[in-house]
Amino acid sequence: MPRFAANLSMLYPEHAFLDRFEAAARDGFQAVEYLFPYEHEPRELAARLRANGLQQVLFNAPPGDWNGGERGMACLPGREQEFREAFAQALRYAQALSCPRVHVMAGLVPDGVERAELRPTYVANVRWAAREAARQGVDVLLEPINTRDIPRFFLNRQDHAHELVGEIGEPNAKVQMDLYHCQIVEGDVAMKIRQYLPTGRVGHFQIAGVPLRHEPDHGELNYTYLFSVIDEVSQACGWDGWIGCEYRPARGAEPGGTSAGLEWLRQAKAGTR
Template sequence: MPKLAANLSMLFTEVAFMDRFEAAAKAGFKGVEYLFPYAETAQDIKAKLDANGLTQVLFNLPAGNWDGGERGIACHPDRVEEFQAGVDKAIEYAKVLGNSQVNCLAGVQPAGVSYDEAEATFVANLKFAVDKLEAAGIKLVMEAINTLDIPGFFLNNTKQAQSIREKVGSANLYLQYDIYHMQIMEGDLARTIKNNLGNINHVQLADNPGRNEPGTGEINYEFLFKYLDEVGYNGWIGCEYKPATTTEAGLTWLKNYANLG
């Protein structure tokens, strides 16, 4: 069965961030992911991981002013130096926390910047990041995000992601396939996953509509979990959803997942 990681930016938000590690472990998760670790020291987070027997699965490269509404800067021509500094910072944290992959958020295409210029900037930044990360033994994934939740997000479907991956030309660059985002943008989930499986290094989930837990919407997760096993996906699945009520109440789907095998 694929391994499940709790997204601590979305789950267990009833408690303070540093208490969510224990809550995730008690709920049965073996790994965790979240948006960013940078508000805490790497050493303090590592202590929480070790105390609760958790694997650090993923976090994002610094993505600009998140609280101010930015959703990544990798396609912003005027933020290249900031992006590069963020890569170094992410490597520092990953070396301590032990995660073997980080995610790059392209960001919203800036006003007044053409698609070609945004793409060229994104490709150049990915080339810079993927080489530095490879030297540190870390893989880079990039995530396509739907343009309903984040209007204007630059990277928004699998075909585009594969095209950019080819332009970067590195075997150390992979896709992060978010089932929720891609259900909205392209559908045909099973076939798309199978056809791109060799380049997918991380999967995330939420149901649609609402971005709530599996079983609350239209996506057949019972089928998809079995299908991921059948096609040979052996990476982590990040549970990046908004609980419909509370985190604890929304975890009942895990019992059904555990019985699928």
């Protein structure tokens, strides 16, 4: 069975963020991920992880002015120094939290600019980040994101991401394969798992139901089947990573809503999927 990590930016919204660690552990999660840790001191987050027997498996590097609409800096010429300073901060948190993966958001294509013009900046920035991260055993992840949720995002497709990873040329630069985004942009999800997971270049999966980004058993994707595909391919190629549960509970912030919606996970653990 795949290993699942709770995304604390989305799950357990009825709780304050720091209380979500305990909620996730109560539901049997052994690992967590989230968007950003930077509003909290590393020692406070590390203490929550230790107290609840959890591993930190992923978070994002600072994305620029998130509240102002920015979604990363890696592709933006002229922001290289800011990108490096932000990534250095991410590595400090990764070290404190023993986190082996950091996602670098690509950023938005500016109006009037062709995507191809941004590629050299993106490749150079991610290559630099991967070399810095390698010093402490951290992978740098690239995530294709659908253009419905984030219009004008630089990176949208699995083939584009793997092509860029090849150009970057660092062994710790890998793809964050979010099956929700993949289904919206491309479809043919099972075959893409079979194509890309054996390459060793998939560092992490994420899941959510399509189209509303609720629990994975809500919507058009057959996760029962997709989990079996991941199991099969993982056993053949030796992949032992995590699947992040990055979805919005259908019950919203209703007390106990996230836990009530975990029947899909209980069935997976019971082997009834």
